[in-house]
């Protein structure tokens with residue numbers, strides 16, 4: 001029974017973290033981790049809960065040393081996929097390979113994964129150093145490193161997470177961000193084949209989150225640890241990951257580098273999920289996209305005639321003279337720390353448009369109430385069925 005291994009061996013009187021929030025430990029030797037050269041292959045993974053397809057035909061390759069973010073709204077299947085990789089859940093369909101090894105039927109403890117969850121799962125009654133050592137100490141004695149080797153490993157990890165003097169503290173004496181760094185060190189102590197992080201910064205405040213994700217990115221560059229990071233926060237995914245996997249209702253919607261995902265969203269769904277978007281419903285006819293009541297048109301080469309929608313980011317709209325581009329009316333100006341939001345109304349359209357100006361010295365801000373032209377500099381057009389697009 002694999003889950004037995006999640007429960008600390010001593011002392012038994014203290015309340016223990018529940019299995020789903022604990023660190024996953026394993027009993028493989030510390031020295032023969034096949035980490036380097038190992039990739040993770042997911043082939044056609046499917047997992048249902050009653051009528052819900054939590055995962056539907058998910059196929060993905062993760063290269064050794066890669067940091068991949070699973071990004072999607074709540075309920076899109078991120079946690080389920082992570083638990084399938086960990087061996088906490090058995091998929092009904094598909095295969096999972098760790099390198100060349102078929103891991104589909106391998107138990108949790110045989111997979112050698114490290115896991116960090118959103119909610120602090122440190123053992124309260126253990127010091128920081130004891131927490132980090134936990135996965136190594138709880139191995140069967142034949143596979144357990146020597147006491148001095150464990151102490152050395154703990155020192156290295158405390159230095160890595162930049163808490164060299166905190167080994168003797170208890171979790172309650174740490175900040176939220178420090179606790180998550182310790183949880184990370186505990187997951188890394190076992191030298192995992194893959195590190196799985198499920199919204200690890202989700203419970204922290206915004207500023208600490210940003211600091212920690214930058215710190216984690218640097219740490220990853222140092223360690224080259226193959227990592228799967230789950231988040232519903234697009235900024236976090238884009239800033240942190242080598243590649244982003246966008247999930248929607250248990251299916252992969254797009255896989256790409258952060259640049260690809262942001263600049264070339266494969267669907268209207270990804271476009272809207274990944275950043276702020278202006279949405280303009282119109283029509284394609286004869287290879288041109290047009291909007292009712294507007295003279296401005298965009299090329300839509302190769303797209304079939306019919307209903308279509310143009311998507312443009314606020315910073316990809318530019319102000320033009322009133323007789324050029326889209327005719328728009330300035331309804332409000334929003335001054336933010338680093339940008340100026342120009343709120344616009346287009347004749348006959350209920351949905352407002354947003355145009356961003358960089359809040360730089362000397363930038364010309366249109367007056368509220370004035371009429372201006374708006375030129376979409378970069379945009380994508382998706383047909384109503386999502387099958388075709390143009391940019």
Ligand code: ADP
Pocket residue numbers: 049052053054072073074075076077078079080081
């Ligand atoms: P995410 O982590 O992206 O928020 P999850 O993987 O937790 O999504 O859930 C995916 C889908 O599976 C959701 O519809 C969720 O309600 C459902 N689900 C997850 N776990 C269970 C469960 N133990 N029992 C029933 N349905 C579940």
Ligand code: MG
Pocket residue numbers: 078079080
């Ligand atoms: Mg989740």
